[in-house]
Amino acid sequence: MSHTSAPVPLTSAAGSPLKGTIRVPGDKSISHRSLMFGALAVGRTTVLGLLESEDVLATADAMRAVGAKIEKQDDGSYTVDGIGLGSLLEPEGVIDFGNAGTGVRLTMGIFGSHNIAATFVGDASLSKRPMGRVLDPLREMGTNVIARDGDRLPASIRGAEQALPITYRVPMPSAQVKSAVLLAGLNAPGVTTVIEPIATRDHTEKMLKGFGADISVSLNEAGERVIKLTGQPELKPQDIDVPADPSSAAFPIVAALIVPGSDVTIENVMLNEHRTGIITTLIEMGGDIELLNKRSAGGEEVADIRVKHSLLKGITVPAKRAPSMIDEYPVLAIAAAFAEGDTFMLGLEELRVKESDRLAAVARGLEANGIPCVETEDTLTVTGGASDIGGGTVVTHLDHRIAMSFLILGIAAHKPVTVDDGAVIATSFPTFTSLFEELGAKISANSSEAA
Ligand code: S3P
Numbered sequence: 001m002s003h004t005s006a007p008v009p010l011t012s013a014a015g016s017p018l019k020g021t022i023r024v025p026g027d028k029s030i031s032h033r034s035l036m037f038g039a040l041a042v043g044r045t046t047v048l049g050l051l052e053s054e055d056v057l058a059t060a061d062a063m064r065a066v067g068a069k070i071e072k073q074d075d076g077s078y079t080v081d082g083i084g085l086g087s088l089l090e091p092e093g094v095i096d097f098g099n100a101g102t103g104v105r106l107t108m109g110i111f112g113s114h115n116i117a118a119t120f121v122g123d124a125s126l127s128k129r130p131m132g133r134v135l136d137p138l139r140e141m142g143t144n145v146i147a148r149d150g151d152r153l154p155a156s157i158r159g160a161e162q163a164l165p166i167t168y169r170v171p172m173p174s175a176q177v178k179s180a181v182l183l184a185g186l187n188a189p190g191v192t193t194v195i196e197p198i199a200t201r202d203h204t205e206k207m208l209k210g211f212g213a214d215i216s217v218s219l220n221e222a223g224e225r226v227i228k229l230t231g232q233p234e235l236k237p238q239d240i241d242v243p244a245d246p247s248s249a250a251f252p253i254v255a256a257l258i259v260p261g262s263d264v265t266i267e268n269v270m271l272n273e274h275r276t277g278i279i280t281t282l283i284e285m286g287g288d289i290e291l292l293n294k295r296s297a298g299g300e301e302v303a304d305i306r307v308k309h310s311l312l313k314g315i316t317v318p319a320k321r322a323p324s325m326i327d328e329y330p331v332l333a334i335a336a337a338f339a340e341g342d343t344f345m346l347g348l349e350e351l352r353v354k355e356s357d358r359l360a361a362v363a364r365g366l367e368a369n370g371i372p373c374v375e376t377e378d379t380l381t382v383t384g385g386a387s388d389i390g391g392g393t394v395v396t397h398l399d400h401r402i403a404m405s406f407l408i409l410g411i412a413a414h415k416p417v418t419v420d421d422g423a424v425i426a427t428s429f430p431t432f433t434s435l436f437e438e439l440g441a442k443i444s445a446n447s448s449e450a451a
Pocket of ligand 1: 173175327
């Protein structure tokens with residue numbers, strides 16, 4: 001069901017311990033990039049384990065609109081017949097990215113150095129999010145842009161006829177911005193350089209190398225990552241096996257930690273060092289989390305993660321860890337509600353510009369459920385161990401991670417928790433409810449049933 005349809009309130013309630021072995025869907029970042037880079041290669045890329053969520057399917061449509069042929073095969077894999085870098089066709093209609101920030105920002109990068117015109121739209125959440133962080137460097141590279149005030153969607157671009165390779169220092173820790181510049185650099189003659197003062201997820205760099213791009217990463221004297229990409233390579237199609245998304249795995253991990261008696265294993269989860277801050281943090285809080293059967297798959301380390309119910313304690317989560325767990329603060333706040341003492345989270349300014357103002361959305365959701373917290377411009381402190389928590393209705397603001405996090409609260413709280421819209425979960429984790437039901441959780445569209 002599309003999140004643009006009528007909202008579907010969902011309610012979760014405490015029940016039995018969570019038990020079982022599950023597989024969460026493929027990684028969202030890698031899924032988007034598989035389709036994009038496959039479209040830019042010449043020949044057939046095969047993708048196993050693609051995340052079939054609304055966000056990723058929007059990217060598939062965008063790549064089809066410029067000429068790629070993307071099909072689901074009988075064995076569940078996807079094939080992408082790429083049209084080749086430099087050969088993108090001009091899309092006929094507007095490109096609707098729905099809720100997908102990664103999809104639209106990276107695609108703007110790709111289109112920005114192709115001599116085509118395109119108009120991008122999104123849902124109410126995406127239309128509020130800042131696009132200037134991507135459009136500004138693209139303008140420097142020669143892309144023409146017409147956007148709504150404040151560089152919001154809808155936005156139209158005409159890509160540069162001959163893009164200029166630039167040197168760009170990313171002003172905020174954002175893999176989306178880094179990636180948009182690199183992807184524009186792909187079709188610019190010469191070397192595009194991106195300087196990243198704070199390291200963020202490196203899927204673009206790793207995957208572009210796999211597709212045959214000439215890309216190098218080094219550290220300068222100041223310890224900043226310097227990424228150099230030589231433009232106009234011929235990208236070679238790849239066979240990609242998408243590992244499970246650690247950001248989705250975070251939900252069953254936290255749920256198992258806070259529901260007494262639980263013992264859950266999540267298989268084949270990616271352990272990329274720029275994505276695992278949540279695991280480090282939960283282990284520091286006293287979580288019983290084992291990384292089993294560690295192995296390498298498709299250039300990434302993966303493991304099966306076994307989690308048992310644990311007595312957690314509050315800690316300080318340092319600002320420097322934020323980029324490696326940027327999407328996991330909402331669910332960490334739920335874990336913190338069950339920890340002894342205060343959990344103090346620093347360096348959260350980027351949460352203000354996610355699918356919602358996530359810092360405010362989390363704080364209001366906690367308050368609605370009797371959990372004490374203090375929100376500042378860029379920090380959140382959650383006091384754990386309150387009695388009689390739950391019973392509130394949480395406003396999700398079209399934010400999938402707010403919806404899922406507060407449903408996790410409900411399955412461990414004293415009273416059921418309702419989220420005003422669960423349909424938005426389909427943007428990243430369409431099997432969320434069914435997987436949790438498999439583990440024994442009670443999540444229902446009918447609040448009286450769940451209660
Ligand atoms: C992503 C980067 C992050 C993250 C998003 C996925 C990516 O966004 O929050 O869910 O795939 O590059 P920012 O780059 O804005 O931090």
